[in-house]
Amino acid sequence: MSSGPYNYNYIFKYIIIGDMGVGKSCLLHQFTEKKFMANCPHTIGVEFGTRIIEVADKKIKLQIWDTAGQERFRAVTRSYYRGAAGALMVYDITRRSTYNHLSSWLTDTRNLTNPNTVIFLIGNKSDLESTREVTYEEAKQFADENGLMFAEASAMNGQNVEEAFLETARKIYQNIQEGRLDLNASESGVQHRPSQPGRTSLTSDTPNNKDQCSC
Amino acid sequence: MKEPATSENDPIQKRLNKILETRLDTDKDTLEALSDLSTFFTENTLQTRRNLRSQIEKRSVAINENFLESFREVKLSLDSICNEIDAMAKSVNSMKENLRSSQALTHDLIQQTNSLQAESNKLQIDQQIAGAFLSRFQLSVAEHQTLYGAVKDAPITPDFFTVLDRVQSIHADCRILMQSGYQTAALDIMEEMTLHQEGALERLYRWTQSHCRNIDSHDVGSLVVQAMSRLQDRPVLFKYVIDEYATARRSVLVRSFIDALTVGGPGGNPKPIEMHAHDPKRYIGDMFAWLHQAIPTEKENLLLLIKLCDKNDLSEQIQNALANIADGVCHPLKIRVETILNSEKDTIILFAISNLLRFYQNIINYVVKGGNLEQCLIELRGHSEQSYLNALSAQVRSILQRPTTQSMGLDPPQRDLVPPPSVGKLLNILKEILSVASMVEGRQSDITKIVSCVIDPLLQSVTESASHLPTIDMAVYMLNCLYHMQTTLAMFEFMDERMERLQAQSDAQIDTLTSEQASSLVANLNLGPIYTILQNSQARIEANLLKIFMNKMDAFLEMPDVLLLPQINLLLSSTHRSTVQKRSFNVIITIYKQIYERIHDPESGYESPESFFSKTPEQVAELLSG
Numbered sequence: 001m002s003s004g005p006y007n008y009n010y011i012f013k014y015i016i017i018g019d020m021g022v023g024k025s026c027l028l029h030q031f032t033e034k035k036f037m038a039n040c041p042h043t044i045g046v047e048f049g050t051r052i053i054e055v056a057d058k059k060i061k062l063q064i065w066d067t068a069g070q071e072r073f074r075a076v077t078r079s080y081y082r083g084a085a086g087a088l089m090v091y092d093i094t095r096r097s098t099y100n101h102l103s104s105w106l107t108d109t110r111n112l113t114n115p116n117t118v119i120f121l122i123g124n125k126s127d128l129e130s131t132r133e134v135t136y137e138e139a140k141q142f143a144d145e146n147g148l149m150f151a152e153a154s155a156m157n158g159q160n161v162e163e164a165f166l167e168t169a170r171k172i173y174q175n176i177q178e179g180r181l182d183l184n185a186s187e188s189g190v191q192h193r194p195s196q197p198g199r200t201s202l203t204s205d206t207p208n209n210k211d212q213c214s215c
Numbered sequence: 216m217k218e219p220a221t222s223e224n225d226p227i228q229k230r231l232n233k234i235l236e237t238r239l240d241t242d243k244d245t246l247e248a249l250s251d252l253s254t255f256f257t258e259n260t261l262q263t264r265r266n267l268r269s270q271i272e273k274r275s276v277a278i279n280e281n282f283l284e285s286f287r288e289v290k291l292s293l294d295s296i297c298n299e300i301d302a303m304a305k306s307v308n309s310m311k312e313n314l315r316s317s318q319a320l321t322h323d324l325i326q327q328t329n330s331l332q333a334e335s336n337k338l339q340i341d342q343q344i345a346g347a348f349l350s351r352f353q354l355s356v357a358e359h360q361t362l363y364g365a366v367k368d369a370p371i372t373p374d375f376f377t378v379l380d381r382v383q384s385i386h387a388d389c390r391i392l393m394q395s396g397y398q399t400a401a402l403d404i405m406e407e408m409t410l411h412q413e414g415a416l417e418r419l420y421r422w423t424q425s426h427c428r429n430i431d432s433h434d435v436g437s438l439v440v441q442a443m444s445r446l447q448d449r450p451v452l453f454k455y456v457i458d459e460y461a462t463a464r465r466s467v468l469v470r471s472f473i474d475a476l477t478v479g480g481p482g483g484n485p486k487p488i489e490m491h492a493h494d495p496k497r498y499i500g501d502m503f504a505w506l507h508q509a510i511p512t513e514k515e516n517l518l519l520l521i522k523l524c525d526k527n528d529l530s531e532q533i534q535n536a537l538a539n540i541a542d543g544v545c546h547p548l549k550i551r552v553e554t555i556l557n558s559e560k561d562t563i564i565l566f567a568i569s570n571l572l573r574f575y576q577n578i579i580n581y582v583v584k585g586g587n588l589e590q591c592l593i594e595l596r597g598h599s600e601q602s603y604l605n606a607l608s609a610q611v612r613s614i615l616q617r618p619t620t621q622s623m624g625l626d627p628p629q630r631d632l633v634p635p636p637s638v639g640k641l642l643n644i645l646k647e648i649l650s651v652a653s654m655v656e657g658r659q660s661d662i663t664k665i666v667s668c669v670i671d672p673l674l675q676s677v678t679e680s681a682s683h684l685p686t687i688d689m690a691v692y693m694l695n696c697l698y699h700m701q702t703t704l705a706m707f708e709f710m711d712e713r714m715e716r717l718q719a720q721s722d723a724q725i726d727t728l729t730s731e732q733a734s735s736l737v738a739n740l741n742l743g744p745i746y747t748i749l750q751n752s753q754a755r756i757e758a759n760l761l762k763i764f765m766n767k768m769d770a771f772l773e774m775p776d777v778l779l780l781p782q783i784n785l786l787l788s789s790t791h792r793s794t795v796q797k798r799s800f801n802v803i804i805t806i807y808k809q810i811y812e813r814i815h816d817p818e819s820g821y822e823s824p825e826s827f828f829s830k831t832p833e834q835v836a837e838l839l840s841g
Contacts, residue, residue, distance in 0.1 A: 013508075045574055046504075048511065065508070075496050075567065076574060079504030082485045114485060 008052050008059035011191040012172055014165075015080055017105055018090035019098040020069030023124040026155035027090065028066045031165050036156050043068040045076050053166060055173045062165065081112035085181070085190050086120065086168040093123045093152060096133040106146060116180050118171045122164050123152040352385055352392075352404050354378065354411065362415045371422045375415070376441055382411045419445060420452040427460040444523030453524075457532055460520060461539035464513060469543035475505050476547070495555045496567050502548060503575040506541075510582050513540050538586025545591040552595050556602045562610055565603035566648050566665075570658075572596045600661070607648070607668050614640050615676045627680055632688060632785045634696040635680075638673065642703040645669045649707045659709045666713055670700060674720075690728040691782045697721045698788045725794055732780050732799035739778050740767045742806060749809055755819065756810070761827050768807070769829060772838050775800065800839040808832040 016024045025047065029037040032049045047066040052059055065084070067077035081087070087109050091098040102121070109119060121143045123134065136152055143150035149167055153160035172190065175181045181190055240246070255270070256263060263270075354362065358378045386408040393401035423442040446453045479487035488505065491497040514537055521529055552572075559565055576592040583589065614637045626635040648665055677696045681689045701717050704710045737743055741763050748756050771778055779796065786792045811832050814824040821827075830838070 045578065046507070075500055076504070076571065078497065079500040080508070082488075082501065082504065083480060112485075114480065 008061040010058060010060045010173075010176075012060055012062050012085045012169055013083060013190070014062055014064040014086040014088060014168065015084045016064065016066045016088045016090060017077070017081075017109065018069060018122075019092070019095075019101050019105075020071075022069065022090045022092040022095075022098050023155045024069060024088075024090050025066050027088070027122065027124060027153065027161055027164075028064055030155045030158050030161045032064075034158065036158070042070060043073075045073055046080055051165075053169060055166070055169050058173070060169055060173070062169065064165075078108065078112060081109060084113050084117055085172050086118045087113060088120050088122055088164065088168065089148070090122045090124050091134070091139075092125050093134045093139075094125050094128045094131040099123075099134045099139065102142065106148075116175055118149070118168050118175070119147075120149040120151070120164055120168045122160075123150075124155055126152040126159060127154040127156045352388065354382070354385075362411060362418075364418060371419060371438055371442065373438065373441075375419070376445070379412070379415050379419075379445060382408050382415065386412070416446065416449055416452065420449070420456065423456050424459045427456055428463055440520060440522055443521050444525075447521075447524040447526050450527070454532065457521075457536050458539070460517070461536040464516070464540045465543040468509060468513065468540055469547065471509065472505065472544050473547060476502070476551075492551075492555075495559055495564055496571065499552055499555060499568055500571055502551065503571065503579075506544060506548070507575065507578055510537070510541060510579065513537065514582060534584050535586070537583045538588065541583045541588040542586055545587045549591050549595060553598065556595075556598055559602070560606055560609075562603055562606040562644065563647055563651060565599065565606050567651050569596065569599035569603050569661075570651065572599050600664075604664060604668055607644075607665065608672075610644060611641060611669055611672050614644075615672060628684060628688070628692045632692045632695055632782065633787065634677070634692075634699045638677065638696055638699055641669055641673050642699060646703055646706075662707070662709045663713075666704070666710070670704075670713065673700070686727065687731050687780060687782045690724040690731070691785050694721055694724045694728070694791050695785070695787045697724070698786075698791065721791070725791060725798075728783070728791075728795045729798040729802075732783065732795055733802040735780055736771075736778055736799055736803050737806070740764055740771060740803070742803075745810060746806060749806070749813065756813065758827075761810070761814070764810075765827060765829070768835075772830070772835065775839060797840060804832065804836045804839055807835050 016028060018024055020042070023040075025040050025043050026037050028047070028049045029035065029040070032051045043066060045068055049064045049066060050061060051064075052061045054060070065080045067073070067080060089102065089105050089109065091102055093099075106119070109117070121139065123136070123139050139152070140150055142148075149164075149171065151160045151164050151167070153164055155161060172181070176190065255274070256267065358381065361372065361374045361378045362382070386405055389401040389405040389408070392404070419442050423439055423446065426436070426439055426442075443453070443456065446456060476488045479485055479490070488498065488501045491501060514533075517533060517536055517540075521533075552568075555568065556565070559568070572592070572595055576596055579592060580589055626637065628635065645666065649662065677693065681692045681696075684692060697717050697720055701714060701721070704714060704717070737746060741760070745756055745760055745764055783792055783795055786795070811828060813819055814821050814827055
């Protein structure tokens with residue numbers, strides 16, 4: 001036990017949203033497993049993935065809720081926006097309709113999350129340049145107008161996938177540093193894990209304990 | 216030097232030679248003698264020369280007397296020395312004697328001393344060994360204190376585990392000790408160590424338990440994790456600690472759940488879940504989503520707590536503990552969901568909620584098995600199913616109830632025999648319910664239940680109101696209603712069995728209608744008497760009957776629709792219409808063919824049978840089915 005029971009300092013909650021078939025689950029899979037998942041089945045309701053990353057020398061555990069894009073699950077997936085620290089909003093650059101629905105996704109997100117939720121727009125399938133229907137510039141403009149972070153990514157070859165998740169985390173961390181997120185609140189989408197076991201009530205009456213615990 | 220031969224010959228010469236050869240200046244003795252002589256022979260006179268000899272002798276005597284004198288003294292000195300040496304020898308001898316006796320005296324003492332010294336050395340070694348043994352096989356005072364705590368309720372420190380390890384290794388070493396033949400000591404130490412171990416684990420257990428009891432944040436200290444790994448050898452204590460932990464987490468979970476429901480996030484963002492209580496789907500969905508997200512975190516924390524416990528299969532304990540942790544939320548959850556289920560009247564919403572419940576039941580059972588939560592979800596789901604079925608039945612009842620009377624029944628059929636509006640209404644409700652997106656597999660039984668809930672009473676009412684009608688009207692009315700149902704249900708899954716039943720009922724009505732239409736045709740074409748005769752192979756068909764029939768038949772073939780029952784045109788389904796028409800016409804075609812064959816049969820004895828018929832049966836068939 002050299003590093004204490006936790007090997008991370010924070011937990012950030014993310015949600016991934018967007019139309020059916022834009023590659024939400026594949027992005028998550030690429031991010032957590034670093035592999036492309038071909039023939040990915042439709043998500044039923046909500047799936048869950050985690051990965052520990054590092055931002056500013058702090059270990060952060062990302063708890064990612066991957067929602068189903070199908071309309072029939074909308075009632076279920078809406079409940080998961082609650083308390084998300086980051087929202088990855090995905091469309092498919094080869095299907096214009098998925099881009100056109102972004103504003104409704106954005107409305108949902110704004111209504112259901114708190115104002116500090118970091119929203120990152122991802123144009124997925126950037127590897128399919130030949131069948132592109134949405135230009136980078138157009139989407140970039142949409143993102144700028146709505147104050148979203150933006151990147152085109154490919155769950156297929158992994159391009160920009162890591163960056164999107166990490167950039168979002170950096171932004172959230174920055175919000176924490178600037179005091180815009182209240183860590184003590186249970187539903188800010190962020191949980192702090194102090195490295196010293198100093199918060200449990202018993203250890204508090206043994207001040208010398210902290211030195212002996214190699215954390 | 217000298218030739219012996221010559222010297223022998225002449226002694227004088229020899230002597231002479233000798234003198235001649237004597238070199239005075241080199242003969243020391245002579246020189247000395249001469250120099251000495253010169254000291255006293257100062258005057259070379261005759262006298263003196265005569266006296267020389269005596270003088271020399273005198274001198275010699277004097278010298279010898281001197282010698283004597285001197286030697287006497289020497290002798291005296293030597294004598295005294297000799298005496299002294301004698302005395303010394305004597306005293307040495309006596310000393311020697313003394314020594315010998317004292318040596319004899321001290322010999323025992325020395326021996327004793329030596330043996331004592333050897334013994335002392337041995338004892339020293341023994342002491343070292345004993346010391347090493349003790350430090351190896353016994354706990355030091357400090358260790359003892361670490362193990363039992365210096366004061367009451369002293370906290371556990373990392374050193375505690377080091378000492379506990381030592382106790383265990385001592386215990387293990389005792390086996391070697393025993394093999395080496397020190398059974399008694401080994402057994403004693405083993406027993407002692409066992410007592411220490413039990414005492415320490417007991418203390419550790421109390422500490423861990425109270426630690427877990429007071430755990431309210433998510434954090435589990437590394438010491439607790441370590442403690443759990445030590446306690447895994449004591450399943451009973453281990454279980455108690457896990458129980459304590461689960462109980463503590465249970466109340467934390469309930470508290471956070473209630474907070475999420477009533478307080479929400481900081482500054483009301485996100486809003487408390489109960490803010491959406493007016494929107495039952497959202498409200499219930501939010502509650503379950505919250506649980507779905509909270510429970511995996513609990514599981515993770517629990518797994519963290521027992522991270523170092525690798526000796527036993529703990530999966531069952533984990534399941535039990537998780538079930539225990541999740542128990543607490545059942546009550547607030549159940550109350551809220553039941554309130555919604557009891558107050559909501561909208562069938563569609565209730566059905567959606569039931570779907571939602573089933574969806575989450577699957578998801579949550581995946582994480583938490585057993586316990587109250589599973590039971591609670593089963594009950595809630597049962598309740599929700601009952602609720603929407605009840606709501607649906609109530610809705611069906613209210614639509615089927617005639618406003619004027621209290622009895623069940625539909626509006627009486629109108630003259631156009633179309634299904635009454637209530638049928639459409641009910642089927643629309645059914646359509647709406649069936650269109651509610653389902654999130655779960657295996658809903659066939661639900662749908663069957665829902666369909667029965669609507670269609671069964673509907674069919675009953677339709678049949679009842681149809682029963683007051685004349686046969687043909689009844690059949691048409693029934694067919695129209697059945698058709699409406701069939702077309703609605705055909706759009707959905709899992710309807711095969713129901714469709715088959717409806718089809719069977721339709722077929723029965725079509726049969727009725729066909730036979731009514733055929734009878735009507737037979738009557739209108741005056742076929743009645745001819746047909747009776749046809750049944751009797753001997754009888755002969757009268758020519759005028761045939762003529763009347765043929766006239767009517769020709770007119771009928773001109774405009775077949777004229778003889779159709781007016782109600783047939785009220786059939787909504789063109790398939791039904793054409794089926795009835797075709798089948799009833801087929802009856803006529805068959806009869807026509809029989810007549811034609813009978814007349815043309817030579818045995819019947821008609822002359823020029825051709826004169827009766829303007830058309831062959833084939834032509835008739837073509838005209839009627841065209």
